[in-house]
Amino acid sequence: DAKTTQPPSMDCAEGRAANLPCNHSTISGNEYVYWYRQIHSQGPQYIIHGLKNNETNEMASLIITEDRKSSTLILPHATLRDTAVYYCTDDTGNQFYFGTGTSLTVIP
Amino acid sequence: GAVVSQHPSRVICKSGTSVKIECRSLDFQATTMFWYRQFPKQSLMLMATSNEGSKATYEQGVEKDKFLINHASLTLSTLTVTSAHPEDSSFYICSLRRGRAEGYTFGSGTRLTVV
Numbered sequence: 001d002a003k004t005t006q007p008p009s010m011d012c013a014e015g016r017a018a019n020l021p022c023n024h025s026t027i028s029g030n031e032y033v034y035w036y037r038q039i040h041s042q043g044p045q046y047i048i049h050g051l052k053n054n055e056t057n058e059m060a061s062l063i064i065t066e067d068r069k070s071s072t073l074i075l076p077h078a079t080l081r082d083t084a085v086y087y088c089t090d091d092t093g094n095q096f097y098f099g100t101g102t103s104l105t106v107i108p
Numbered sequence: 109g110a111v112v113s114q115h116p117s118r119v120i121c122k123s124g125t126s127v128k129i130e131c132r133s134l135d136f137q138a139t140t141m142f143w144y145r146q147f148p149k150q151s152l153m154l155m156a157t158s159n160e161g162s163k164a165t166y167e168q169g170v171e172k173d174k175f176l177i178n179h180a181s182l183t184l185s186t187l188t189v190t191s192a193h194p195e196d197s198s199f200y201i202c203s204l205r206r207g208r209a210e211g212y213t214f215g216s217g218t219r220l221t222v223v
Binding site: 032034036038041042043044045046047048049085087091096097098099100101 | 109114142144151152153154199201203208210211212213214215216217219
């Protein structure tokens with residue numbers, strides 16, 4: 001079952017940075033942190049992942065605390081198309097379980 | 109990430125009939141695929157892990173005789189909802205990945221409505 005906790009919802013103004021937090025209270029040393037998002041009525045989409053270091057790609061940045069107990073997904077300039085449910089997870093490499101996610105609404 | 113094709117995207121069936129959903133890996137041979145179900149306004153729930161050439165592993169509470177999974181080739185896994193009832197109406201999604209260094213790739217989902 002999911003081992004991460006996220007706030008159920010957040011709003012963000014269009015053009016501003018969206019910072020989505022996640023607690024990984026039971027994460028172990030070999031588990032990666034992954035982020036996905038699901039736009040309404042579509043399959044989930046991979047965003048980014050990391051182990052210990054902060055990561056950045058064309059979609060987002062990922063900040064992982066030194067103790068790895070929490071992470072933050074950053075969408076630097078949110079657009080209306082970023083409105084979606086965002087899921088974080090600890091990945092052991094086997095089954096993948098979704099938590100409840102954060103519903104992000106980008107407001108014009 | 110990997111490329112996944114899932115179909116049909118939508119299906120409406122009568123109560124008591126069976127429905128087959130296909131999930132194809134288009135660019136690599138997937139020994140493992142995953143099937144999820146999502147009810148409205150809820151998160152995705154892992155139903156089973158599909159293993160090529162062997163029996164699927166079902167999550168607790170998922171009826172293996174009702175949700176038949178066949179992973180007969182390295183590029184195709186199928187989920188058959190047998191004797192469907194209205195409570196089986198849901199969004200079904202498959203996923204796979206090439207390796208741990210990559211994220212999971214998900215199909216576009218199948219919206220099943222049982223009437």
